[in-house]
Amino acid sequence: xxxxxxxxxxxxxxxxxxxxxxxxxxxxxxxxxxxxxxxxxxxxxxxxxxxxxxxxxxxxxxxxxxxxxxxxxxxxxxxxxxxxxxxxxxxxxxxxxxxxxxxxxxxxxxxxxxxxxxxxxxxxxxxxxxxxxxxxxxxxxxxxxxxxxxxxxxxxxxxxxxxxxxxxxxxxxxxxxxxxxxxxxxxxxxxxxxxxxxxxxxxxxxxxxxxxxxxxxxxxxxxxxxxxxxxxxxxxxxxxxxxxxxxxxxxxxxxxxxxxxxxxxxxxxxxxxxxxxxxxxxxxxxxxxxxxxxxxxxxxxxxxxxxxxxxxxxxxxxxxxxxxxxxxxxxxxxxxxxxxxxxxxxxxxxxxxxxxxxxxxxxxxxxxxxxxxxxxxxxxxxxxxxxxxxxxxxxxxxxxxxxxxxxxxxxxxxxxxxxxxxxxxxxxxxxxxxxxxxxxxxxxx
Amino acid sequence: xxxxxxxxxxxxxxxxxxxxxxxxxxxxxxxxxxxxxxxxxxxxxxxxxxxxxxxxxxxxxxxxxxxxxxxxxxxxxxxxxxxxxxxxxxxxxxxxxxxxxxxxxxxxxxxxxxxxxxxxxxxxxxxxxxxxxxxxxxxxxxxxxxxxxxxxxxxxxxxxxxxxxxxxxxxxxxxxxxxxxxxxxxxxxxxxxxxxxxxxxxxxxxxxxxxxxxxxxxxxxxxxxxxxxxxxxxxxxxxxxxxxxxxxxxxxxxxxxxxxxxxxxxxxxxxxxxxxxxxxxxxxxxxxxxxxxxxxxxxxxxxxxxxxxxxxxxxxxxxxxxxxxxxxxxxxxxxxxxxxxxxxxxxxxxxxxxxxxxxxxxxxxxxxxxxxxxxxxxxxxxxxxxxxxxxxxxxxxxxxxxxxxxxxxxxxxxxxxxxxxxxxxxxxxxxxxxxxxxxxxxxxxxxxxxxxxxxxxxxxxxxxxxxxxxxxxxxxxxxxxxxxx
Numbered sequence: 036x037x038x039x040x041x042x043x044x045x046x047x048x049x050x051x052x053x054x055x056x057x058x059x060x061x062x063x064x065x066x067x068x069x070x071x072x073x074x075x076x077x078x079x080x081x082x083x084x085x086x087x088x089x090x091x092x093x094x095x096x097x098x099x100x101x102x103x104x105x106x107x108x109x110x111x112x113x114x115x116x117x118x119x120x121x122x123x124x125x126x127x128x129x130x131x132x133x134x135x136x137x138x139x140x141x142x143x144x145x146x147x148x149x150x151x152x153x154x155x156x157x158x159x160x161x162x163x164x165x166x167x168x169x170x171x172x173x174x175x176x177x178x179x180x181x182x183x184x185x186x187x188x189x190x191x192x193x194x195x196x197x198x199x200x201x202x203x204x205x206x207x208x209x210x211x212x213x214x215x216x217x218x219x220x221x222x223x224x225x226x227x228x229x230x231x232x233x234x235x236x237x238x239x240x241x242x243x244x245x246x247x248x249x250x251x252x253x254x255x256x257x258x259x260x261x262x263x264x265x266x267x268x269x270x271x272x273x274x275x276x277x278x279x280x281x282x283x284x285x286x287x288x289x290x291x292x293x294x295x296x297x298x299x300x301x302x303x304x305x306x307x308x309x310x311x312x313x314x315x316x317x318x319x320x321x322x323x324x325x326x327x328x329x330x331x332x333x334x335x336x337x338x339x340x341x342x343x344x345x346x347x348x349x350x351x352x353x354x355x356x357x358x359x360x361x362x363x364x365x366x367x368x369x370x371x372x373x374x375x376x377x378x379x380x381x382x383x384x385x386x387x388x389x390x391x392x393x394x395x396x397x398x399x400x401x402x403x404x405x406x407x408x409x410x411x412x413x414x415x416x417x418x419x420x421x422x423x424x425x426x427x428x429x430x431x432x433x434x435x436x437x438x439x440x441x442x443x444x445x446x447x448x449x450x451x452x453x454x455x456x457x458x459x460x461x462x463x464x465x466x467x468x469x470x471x472x473x474x475x476x477x478x479x480x
Numbered sequence: 481x482x483x484x485x486x487x488x489x490x491x492x493x494x495x496x497x498x499x500x501x502x503x504x505x506x507x508x509x510x511x512x513x514x515x516x517x518x519x520x521x522x523x524x525x526x527x528x529x530x531x532x533x534x535x536x537x538x539x540x541x542x543x544x545x546x547x548x549x550x551x552x553x554x555x556x557x558x559x560x561x562x563x564x565x566x567x568x569x570x571x572x573x574x575x576x577x578x579x580x581x582x583x584x585x586x587x588x589x590x591x592x593x594x595x596x597x598x599x600x601x602x603x604x605x606x607x608x609x610x611x612x613x614x615x616x617x618x619x620x621x622x623x624x625x626x627x628x629x630x631x632x633x634x635x636x637x638x639x640x641x642x643x644x645x646x647x648x649x650x651x652x653x654x655x656x657x658x659x660x661x662x663x664x665x666x667x668x669x670x671x672x673x674x675x676x677x678x679x680x681x682x683x684x685x686x687x688x689x690x691x692x693x694x695x696x697x698x699x700x701x702x703x704x705x706x707x708x709x710x711x712x713x714x715x716x717x718x719x720x721x722x723x724x725x726x727x728x729x730x731x732x733x734x735x736x737x738x739x740x741x742x743x744x745x746x747x748x749x750x751x752x753x754x755x756x757x758x759x760x761x762x763x764x765x766x767x768x769x770x771x772x773x774x775x776x777x778x779x780x781x782x783x784x785x786x787x788x789x790x791x792x793x794x795x796x797x798x799x800x801x802x803x804x805x806x807x808x809x810x811x812x813x814x815x816x817x818x819x820x821x822x823x824x825x826x827x828x829x830x831x832x833x834x835x836x837x838x839x840x841x842x843x844x845x846x847x848x849x850x851x852x853x854x855x856x857x858x859x860x861x862x863x864x865x866x867x868x869x870x871x872x873x874x875x876x877x878x879x880x881x882x883x884x885x886x887x888x889x890x891x892x893x894x895x896x897x898x899x900x901x902x903x904x905x906x907x908x909x910x911x912x913x914x915x916x917x918x919x920x921x922x923x924x925x926x927x928x929x930x931x932x933x934x935x936x937x938x939x940x941x942x943x944x945x946x947x948x949x950x951x952x953x954x955x956x957x958x959x960x961x962x963x964x965x
Contacts, residue, residue: 036834038566038913039833039913049840049916058837061836061860064860065738069709069743078824079828083825089824093596094578094579094595097588099582101579105585107585111809122540125573128548129547129762131554132550133761134761137892139944139952140887140944142546143547144546146494146496147543150497150965154529166764169625170807172807202807202808202809206805209803210664254520283520284524285524306583307582307814308596309809309810311815323963334957336951342949342952347958349958352659355656356656357663362661362664364622365624365767367621369763381507383532386529386531389510392513434591437588438592466511
């Protein structure tokens with residue numbers, strides 16, 4: 036096996052030092068009755084070339100071919116990834132390093148993630164961003180726990196918009212339930228927005244979580260929710276699944292968010308069947324010591340030179356153990372570095388232009404689908420996703436488009452919102468050209 | 481004289497991104513605008529985020545220079561105990577980057593994602609076979625996430641039985657994530673001491689296990705690198721009071737093909753694909769922490785669950801006893817591809833050999849450094865061995881000093897000051913992918929440092945010298961947090 040360097044001579048000379056006759060004797064400290072009687076029932080090893088063939092065969096069973104056109108989002112988005120990003124992130128000094136616990140030989144990771152934290156605070160208008168979380172759903176669940184724990188009125192309920200990504204609501208439920216907390220869902224209006232009037236009437240809640248753009252792609256009036264959470268004296272949490280939206284929209288910080296949980300997959304990270312993505316978590320200064328997970332801070336070395344370290348570790352499990360703010364240890368560091376590379380590649384000009392193009396394409400797609408006979412479900416401003424009511428029989432057509440043309444056109448919303456029969460969620464990003472849209476509009480006519 | 485890998489060379493300074501920024505630069509090839517501009521209401525739009533403005537070469541040079549300040553497994557030996565910094569095979573990266581995997585949208589639909597589902601199904605099967613369990617979920621995104629998932633299942637199990645319990649037993653050798661994961665489930669940690677031999681004694685558990693205790697969390701081999709030989713008796717005690725045994729599989733690299741945790745009384749176990757199964761640590765993640773369970777806990781696995789029907793694969797969500805969803809989609813699929821490629825490349829024999837050689841390497845280091853460093857628990861070790869700085873105390877040299885000096889010799893330091901039960905712990909896990917020559921170099925470096933501790937302790941206090949920066953002021957960082965530029 037090419038990953039195992041030991042020659043027979045090596046093994047023998049090493050056994051002489053350890054004082055064992057055979058390698059198996061090294062395991063004498065394990066009582067025999069605890070050892071397995073059966074060898075591993077997994078296949079014999081493949082050569083690199085056999086592996087390539089096997090993996091390509093599996094990969095080809097997924098319909099994600101070269102001409103693939105992706106008109107779906109819902110938490111995972113198709114964006115251009117410049118060649119320099121996979122090139123740079125593959126540098127083994129980034130990829131094969133451990134958590135930067137030894138700062139003297141980890142300044143690359145540390146400065147890179149410090150820059151990431153800074154650019155995320157800039158994108159979201161927040162004071163502090165953590166060094167990353169697993170995904171938006173888990174980051175949002177942690178944000179909800181923060182709100183629940185620090186609520187002064189000892190309320191045990193968190194109000195979550197029904198237009199928060201359905202999976203994220205399920206994750207919140209999983210996370211908060213064992214500690215005795217409860218999630219209440221805020222209904223949505225016929226405009227496809229979270230029903231603020233319904234929220235106003237809710238009593239005994241410890242915090243509010245609103246997604247914007249919401250699961251239907253619509254842009255929420257975050258300012259109004261901020262006023263309401265101030266009136267109720269509770270924490271206001273904002274989430275998002277499309278990070279590029281904040282290249283164009285007013286950021287959640289400027290609209291008063293106390294905590295922001297988001298998905299950063301759009302920032303240069305492959306969809307990769309839903310993971311690993313990038314959980315973003317940001318807060319106001321006041322929340323610094325409640326935030327879960329790693330933070331990188333600037334400091335000086337013994338010679339007075341600037342440098343970076345992991346800091347405020349007294350929040351974390353390896354110091355605080357059962358009293359830690361979270362159990363998180365590994366995060367999605369390499370994807371945070373990828374996002375930093377992406378943000379510095381697009382820069383101030385690029386992020387604005389790409390965000391604007393996402394919106395332009397989505398508007399054009401919506402108009403084109405309407406011309407093809409689809410009905411707009413909501414007339415609310417949206418970013419790059421929107422809901423359409425489709426004609427009967429569309430599902431069959433949709434599957435045929437995937438099968439024959441590698442075009443994914445919309446996600447059926449009924450499984451998530453049973454009242455939305457024949458409603459589909461569409462998405463267009465900068466990777467979709469006008470002719471792609473014209474082609475789709477013709478196909479679905 | 482053995483030549484050590486560490487030497488000095490030209491290192492580049494590199495400012496922060498925004499210090500390089502010049503108004504008007506952009507490193508992105510912007511797509512052409514081929515549809516009309518659609519202007520959103522100015523009430524909704526904000527100013528463009530103030531991101532740095534750079535050319536493509538600016539970005540490339542920035543990250544190239546940053547990378548050169550890092551140490552990775554590809555740079556040198558990384559004997560970080562309990563972290564299993566083994567070689568990360570490059571073919572795994574090629575596999576994960578295949579278009580059919582990397583571009584696959586998670587909501588494509590089962591019928592259009594058969595390759596991904598089949599891979600997940602196969603990987604679950606392989607991991608179940610390796611661990612001796614009945615079923616596996618791949619959803620947890622990291623080891624701690626796996627622990628939380630496992631504890632949620634234990635919590636759900638007790639709830640289903642009609643009586644929730646309030647406590648969980650956690651040995652003093654446990655990773656900090658264990659008690660933190662248990663706390664998330666509302667369990668109070670009951671901390672217990674391991675015996676004088678460094679392993680748990682059944683009497684300790686018997687004295688404390690009661691019907692208000694949900695179970696125990698055990699790492700086996702434990703973080704002293706010792707096999708918990710009383711595991712079966714302990715499991716029997718816990719089971720007899722209706723509790724369950726959680727196994728932390730962080731140290732699975734020691735026992736593949738030798739011990740199957742599912743056969744020795746453990747009810748639920750998490751694995752770290754980024755440790756045992758060779759996926760890169762990435763400077764802190766993303767990892768993946770699959771959880772394996774026996775039949776008792778199988779109904780509680782998170783959703784969605786991949787199943788095989790005839791020759792097709794699908795996700796099912798309709799499972800009444802499930803703990804629910806723990807990841808937005810299906811977990812870290814890209815990491816699963818890498819681990820699957822690793823298992824197929826290694827095969828049954830390769831995996832068992834990996835564990836054997838990992839244990840050989842650790843024992844070789846332990847014996848070779850006997851007398852140089854103190855061995856607080858001098859027993860045959862598994863895949864890692866724990867020393868401390870007892871012998872260096874008289875020269876006022878600490879574990880940290882030796883760790884930092886190792887950097888100058890070109891080695892990443894071992895895990896230091898963990899496990900907490902050993903004062904000044906110096907915990908070495910070489911892994912199986914280090915050759916005898918590289919290990920000999922490491923042993924030689926440690927011996928030289930121990931000699932320096934006697935002859936020239938000042939040199940150790942000032943270490944490291946060859947790195948880009950020297951010891952950092954962590955107190956300043958925490959006292960005046962500066963978390964953004």
